[in-house]
Amino acid sequence: MSLPPGFLDELRTRTSLSQVVGRKVIWDARKSNQGKGDMWAPCPFHQEKSPSFHVDDRKGFYYCFGCHAKGDALGFIQETENVGFMEAVEILAREAGMPMPARDPQAQQKADRRTQLIEIMEQAVAFYRLQLKTGAASAARDYLSRRGLDPAAQERWMIGFAPPGWQSLRDHLASRGVSDELLIELGLAKRSNNDRPPYDTFRNRILFPIHDARGRPIAFGGRAMDPDDKAKYLNSPETPLFDKGRTLYNFAPAREAAGKAKTLVVAEGYMDVIALSEHGFSATVAPLGTAITPDQLALMWRIADEPVIAMDGDTAGVRAAMRVVDVALPLLQAGKSLRFCLMPEGQDPDDLLKNQGAGAMQKLLEQARPMVDLLWQRETEGGSFDSPERRAALDRNLRSAIGKIQDPFIRAHYGEAIKRMRWSLFNPSRPRPAWQPKGARARVTASVTTRASMLAQGDSRMDEILREQVILAVLLTHPAILPQFEDALERLEFLDPDHGRIAAAMIVHLEADDLRAALEGVVGAAPLEKLFAPRHVSLCPAVRDREDSDIAALCVAEELGKLHAHRGARQEIEEAMRNAEIDGNEGMTWRLGQAAEARNRAERAQTEDRTEFEIGANGARINRGEQRAFDSLLEEISRGKAK
Structure with missing residues (x-):
């Protein structure tokens, strides 16, 4: 069976030789460099202990320095699997996801035609390169010189010039026996609408030859010299040799260079590639x-x-x-x-290299x-996320984008990265107050009256830290309720650094099957043990009862409300204290007193008993009103018996 032209080239391009060989050998970790595609192993074709079998994954060839076996992926499969050429092609095609072409009795004829087309392209390259040295190309040479390409660089890149005439290339190749139909098939000429001979596709343009993976010319890219030309850059149309969606400019040299790390x-574009390559x-x-x-x-x-x-x-x-x-x-x-x-804005790689090197x-x-x-x-970028609806839209767009990732592990890692970025966006560090010197905390000297107050003697933040512990412990005990408190958790500014790290890890691993294990992998076991150690946490009903998620949700909501109330009062008091020490007037002293009273009101509100249920000895919830009525009835019965 003959294969269609280009099939084997594409098959070799899609195949990783190191993966094919890796099924038969054990790579030598000390000698191999996977990043460079430079792999070594004991030879599979003869008995040896030292790794003398070398695979160059970038070039797609192997060679043994002991037995001198050499070849490509197809040859390796033929030798190791004891199969014929076409069977080896079928094996590789299946692995590369390429369907085998149908039997084509004219395949050899097509292969010969492809060879003929490439030979014509080579003649066109030679013609255009000669034209660059003519007087008609003086403006083109000046342009290339201004872009930093001397004659030697022009030769290296095989740059040519298409003369302004309508049929310069057509006439040249016709004199060598090339038919108009072949020129049209290769995209070098176009049909005329008025029964005249075909005219050249490229006219008055600097031409950059485009090569395939084996370094053979298959198309051209042309840069117009006429500033009024409608198309500044023009590529060859798609042809039997050229598929622009499967071709990269400078691919063969770049592949070799990438193999050297x-x-x-x-x-x-072309000029960017050339400029970058010329600069190393x-x-x-x-x-x-x-x-x-x-x-x-x-x-x-x-x-x-x-x-x-x-x-x-x-x-x-x-x-x-x-x-x-x-x-x-x-x-x-x-x-x-x-x-x-x-x-940088307004620059391309060529500009940057010229200006800065x-x-x-x-x-x-x-x-x-x-x-x-x-x-x-x-x-x-440029978005505003100051409302729940806008944040929800952002989450929807991000989920949609990440959902396109097919690999589940990569999709999970992208989700974690996005959640960290989201946390940073919605929880920016508190800005430095205007009264605080940059790089240091300002020292405020308290007055005698202030130093004697209970407010100054106690740790006003300890209560907040205790509530942070309860909130996190309950959420960790009942991970099912975590999604409904995700936004509140993101907004909450934790006083204890460990609490902040635990909260951030909770949001990142929101959907983890084992939340505790996931958090231990991020923050460690010690901060989690410390979180559950205090007595007020271990005695919390929502922590002790791992089954009742409703009670847990009520507990978290209540603690969040109390925490916000206490924190607002504390911050008001602290600001009043700073202003009092700075200004030292009666107005600030009055404000301090008012803030202290506001905090007292908040604390009194926190101690009010507004719960509707109690937990009975058997774990059941009992309505508090009904319990009181029942207690009153028992008391009346007791009094009746006493009489």
Whole structure:
């Protein structure tokens, strides 16, 4: 059976040789470097103890320095599975998720035609490169020089020039026996509407050849020299050789550079790729006039685990980065992700390199942000979340985005990261008061009257800390009620740092099957043991009764209400004290007295008994009014018997 043209190339591109070989060998951990795709193991083809079998995962080849066995993934399967070539192709195709093509009796003829088309493309590249050296291309050479590309760089990138004439390339190739139909099929020419010969697709443009994974020319990208041209950049149309959604500019050289531990950078256009490569960032690719596609992401992840998407620092660049996030989310795998490097506003990589040099670019790449940051920025930037409805809309959008992730473990980690960011957004640190010096706590000297007061002698915050303990202990004992108090827990500012850490971990692990175990993994066991140690916590009915979630919810709601009342009074008193010490007038002294009275009222309100039920000896709830009526009846009966 003959395979269609390009099938084996795509199969090899999608296949990881280290995964294929890894099923038959045990990698040597000391000698292998998985990040670089440089793997070593004892040879599976002959008996040995030392790891002389080498796999270059980036290039897709293996070689044994002992027995000199060599080949690619197909050859390895043939040798180790004892199968024929087509069976090896079928095995790899199944693993790569590629359907085997139907039997095509004309496959060899198509393969020969593909070879013919590539030869014509090579002739076109040579023609355009010669045209760049002519007088008609003087403006193009000046432009390239201004962009920092000397003649040597132009040769390295095989840059050419399409003359302004309508049929320059067509006439040249026709003289060499190339038919008009082949030129049209390759996208090098277009049909005329007035029965004239086809005319050239590219005219008066600087041309950048586009190559396939094996380094063969398959298309062109052209930059217009005429400022009035409708299309500044023009790519070849899709042809039997060129599928723009499955091709990356500079892929073959970038693959080799990434195999030498270079960071894979994804830029926006040809000139960005060339500028970055000329400044040492040789593992750089670019999409071809379209947004990044899933197939292009697969190509990137084939040669690097975490490519860096470098976008221009303008609005269009940011929007393009956000579109990449949507494409990548469903495709994420463990160890396969993206990072994002946004240029300074109004600059592209070429501008940055010219103005600040390679060092500035390297610094930006090192500071590239993970994809979850871009997702959070997209959903929150410029938004206002000052109402429950707006927060609910934010949560809905974030859940929808995270829900696109197919891998459940990655989806869970994204959920935890988003919850931490949400916590930070809705619980910012309290700003430094105007009266407090920066970097230090202000010292306030109390007056004699104030120092003698009960308010100054006692710890006014201890009661709040005790209530924090009860709230957290009850929620930890009854995790089922945690969702209804999530918002209140986020807003609450804890005085005890351990309490704040426990609350944050609760929200992050809201849906954990075993909440206590999840919290121990984050904050440790000691803070949780300390939380339940105080007697007032252990004696709390909602902590002792692990079954009654209704009582637990009532307890938490009541404690939150009391805590807010006490805290409001305390903060008013503290502010009045500071103002009294600073101003020292009778008005502030009066305010201090009023604040103290407000706190007393709050505390009296807290001690009022407003519960409707009591817990009986058997654990049942008894209505307090009914209990009192029953007690009165018993008392009357007792008095009657006494008479």
